[in-house]
Amino acid sequence: MQACSQDTEIDLKESDVPPDVVAAFKGKHPTARNVEWEAEKKGGQFYFEADFEEDSLELEVKLAPDGSFLK
Numbered sequence: 001m002q003a004c005s006q007d008t009e010i011d012l013k014e015s016d017v018p019p020d021v022v023a024a025f026k027g028k029h030p031t032a033r034n035v036e037w038e039a040e041k042k043g044g045q046f047y048f049e050a051d052f053e054e055d056s057l058e059l060e061v062k063l064a065p066d067g068s069f070l071k
Helices: 017-026
Strands: 009-010 031-044 047-054 059-062
Touching: 009 047
Parallel strands: none
Antiparallel strands: 009 031, 031 047, 047 059
C-alpha cells in the first residue's frame, strides 16, 4: 500500500489560479512576463508556483492558497 503523500505538479492557466493568489503575485511582480502557473504538493504542503521573467531574470515564487508568499 502506498502512502498518500506523493509529490504532484499540475500546470494551470492563470484563470484557474485563485484570485487572491494572482493579485498577491501581480502586486509584488507587476512587470512579470511569460508567467507559467503550477499547483504543487510536496512534502504534504500544497502551494502555487509561478515561473516568470522580470528585469531580464528568470524567477520563480511559491504562494500559499491564501496568497501569502512562501520561503
